Amino acid sequence: xxxxxxxxxxxxxxxxxxxxxxxxxxxxxxxxxxxxxxxxxxxxxxxxxxxxxxxxxxxxxxxxxxxxxxxxxxxxxxxxxxxxxxxxxxxxxxxxxxxxxxxxxxxxxxxxx
Amino acid sequence: xxxxxxxxxxxxxxxxxxxxxxxxxxxxxxxxxxxxxxxxxxxxxxxxxxxxxxxxxxxxxxxxxxxxxxxxxxxxxxxxxxxxxxxxxxxxxxxxxxxxxxxxxxxx
Numbered sequence: 001x002x003x004x005x006x007x008x009x010x011x012x013x014x015x016x017x018x019x020x021x022x023x024x025x026x027x028x029x030x031x032x033x034x035x036x037x038x039x040x041x042x043x044x045x046x047x048x049x050x051x052x053x054x055x056x057x058x059x060x061x062x063x064x065x066x067x068x069x070x071x072x073x074x075x076x077x078x079x080x081x082x083x084x085x086x087x088x089x090x091x092x093x094x095x096x097x098x099x100x101x102x103x104x105x106x107x108x109x110x111x112x113x
Numbered sequence: 114x115x116x117x118x119x120x121x122x123x124x125x126x127x128x129x130x131x132x133x134x135x136x137x138x139x140x141x142x143x144x145x146x147x148x149x150x151x152x153x154x155x156x157x158x159x160x161x162x163x164x165x166x167x168x169x170x171x172x173x174x175x176x177x178x179x180x181x182x183x184x185x186x187x188x189x190x191x192x193x194x195x196x197x198x199x200x201x202x203x204x205x206x207x208x209x210x211x212x213x214x215x216x217x218x219x220x221x
């Protein structure tokens with residue numbers, strides 16, 4: 001069964017460093033999403049992406065965040081200058097259309113020291 | 114006020130019991146999702162509902178749009194059902210707004 005994959009599974013970085021989280025959505029899906037979950041808290045929406053552009057973003061998704069689909073398969077989330085409060089699990093998801101089930105990747109656990 | 118409220122926050126039951134988890138929301142929605150999050154953190158989509166009822170194996174999800182309420186039921190619960198169950202709403206745009214989750218523990 002097709003699945004969303006994410007790399008790396010864990011990343012430790014120093015405050016102020018740039019990180020890139022990578023996702024490979026399901027191949028025939030057209031809508032892509034990033035969510036994050038701070039430890040012990042609920043999952044929060046960051047951004048949705050369709051047709052090579054951001055379709056919606058939350059107030060969390062400020063100028064230090066960016067997303068890109070650099071080729072036909074990868075979907076990336078870049079955090080330019082990480083802060084301690086960026087430590088969280090980051091989930092990528094994809095869906096075939098905007099109103100269908102979203103399939104989640106296994107997540108990348110980011111720790112900022 | 115949270116847009117999505119789940120109850121209970123924690124639920125412990127014995128194997129075989131019938132389980133009900135509730136979700137209330139405060140805004141108009143296009144769909145409601147039930148998801149399962151295992152201890153390792155991975156999230157699996159269980160149901161997407163816009164009306165009525167859906168069943169998959171021992172899981173049943175219902176929604177009442179007028180009352181802005183949904184329930185997730187598990188029949189003949191089993192220890193492997195132990196997980197966090199999350200309700201999330203889609204308000205017409207693509208983003209999901211998540212509830213806090215219900216931590217379910219099924220004891221053998």
